[in-house]
Amino acid sequence: MFLALKLFCVVATAFTTASASNILNVKPFRIDLESEIPRLKSLIKNTRLPAKDLYPAAGLDKGLPLDSLRQLQTDWLENFDWGTQQAALNEFSHYTVVIEGQTVHFVHEKSKDPGAIPVILLHGWPGSFHEFSPIIKPLTESWTSNAGKNVSYNVVVPSLPGFVFSSPPPANWTMDDTARIFNTLMTDVLGYSTYAIHGTDWGSVPAYTLYSSFNLTVRAAQLVFIPFLAPSPEEIAANNITLSDIQKVAEQRSIDWGTTDQGYFTEQTTKPNDIGLALYDNPVGQLAWIAGLMKRASDPRAGTPPSVLDNTAILTSVSLYYLTDSFPILYAPLLFSQYEYNPAFWPEEYIAKIGNLVSYKVHDFGGHFAGLDNPPALIEDIREMGLYFKA
Known part of the structure; x- marks a missing residue:
């Protein structure tokens, strides 16, 4: 789907971490989508x-239940305030920059700590920078480990090409291209000679490419998803791998996802125009498509502490997608987190084969959208990466 950029530039300020040659390309950015809301509300109201x-008894197994969609539609129309959510998102420092002809939108929040580690967080689908909104500010704050080491981060959260405020890539664009321009963003534009990385879902693809191919600049990685097929139960058993109870839940989730949700993935990857055009000007249709996935891929306890993945979070995500036309051998340390209800599962023994694994954690709360589903755990995991980071 084509992306309509909605740019609102504020008064230019000095961008002190960039080189002189790049200052001219970096523009402060502010989200301003209020003019689209009356039409959006009309479409929501008039959707029958x-x-x-x-399938009244099937629950999420057959997709988002009608009662759930009807409740979300009502909340979107009557209780959801885009102005409030937009103001909250604008509390972050947003910028855009043109790299290799691509407009890249990114959030850049700096720590007050002069020794802060630069980190780039890469979101997935159907996510955006909003997926990390609960953890951005906490990561900039100083944290002291049990061993007395201080860790804080300068946090960079770009929008993947074609997502929300980043321009759509050309037809021959690959995730390796995405990794390359993100390395340029961190090094040439922002002036960081080394940095750490976190990736999830679709964002794990360029994240792993950065980890494996840009290892002079990427000095640590923390992932909750990897771009490799999960091992089958037969493979796990054949390798004499013993699973904990939580890992068994994650394994079953991975099996179920591969059998019941593969159609969703196939449609998105092979016929994106069909679903994209069908839902292009149908916000409630996008809501059914995206909310169903978010609910199925999350912890069943989503919306209860520590999760903040409630209806407001879902509606904010879908609003961003609709309003921006964006529906469609290694030595650096690697840290991995397995959340109990993530619909993909990799045992520690498999992760250890793809990088220098120094930490493998299993969490008993959370699913696919860790930044929303269990913010405290993800903050803790990313902070732990700082203990292994060496510039």
Whole structure:
């Protein structure tokens, strides 16, 4: 789907971490989508839903239940305030820069600590920079480990090409290209000679490329997803790997996802125009498509502490997608986190084969969207990366 950039530039300020040649390209950015809200509200209000659910007893197994969609539609129309959410998102420092002809939108929040580690956080689908909003500011704050080491971060959160405020890539664009321009963003534009990385879902693809191919600049990585097929139960058993109870839940989630949600993935990857054009000007349709995935891929306890993945978070994510036309051998230390309800599972023994694994954690709360589903755990995991970071 084509991306309509909505740029609102504020008074230019000095961008002290960039070189002189790049200062001219970096522009402060502010989200301003209020003018689109009346039409969005009209479309939501005038969307007619079926009178009854075709699969009333199936729950999420057959997709988002009608009652759930109807409640989200009502919340979107009557209770959700885009102005409040937009103001909260604008509390972050946003910028855009043109790299290799691509407009890259990114959040850049700096720590007050002069020794802060630069880190880039890469989101997935159907996510955006909003996926990390609960953890950005906490990561900039100083934290002291049990061993007395101080860790804080200068946090960079770009929007992947074609997502929300980043321009759509050309047809021959690859995730290796995305990794390359993000390395340029961190080094040439922001002036960081070395940095750490976190990636999830689709963002794990350029994250792992950065980890494996840009290892002179990427000095530590923390992932919750990897771009490799998860091992089958037979493979795990054949390698005499013993799983904990939490890992068994994650393994079953991975099996279930591969059998019942593979159609969703196939449609997105092979026929993006069909689903993109079908839902392009249908916000409630996008809501059903995205909210169903977010609910199925999250911890069943989503919305209860520590999770902040509630209806407001879902509606903010879908609003961003609709309003911006964006629906469609290694030595650096590697840290990995397995969340109990993430619909993909890799045992520690497999992760150890793809990098210098120094930490493998299993969390008993959380799912695919860790930044929303269990913010405190993800903050802790990313902070731990700082203990292994060496510039």
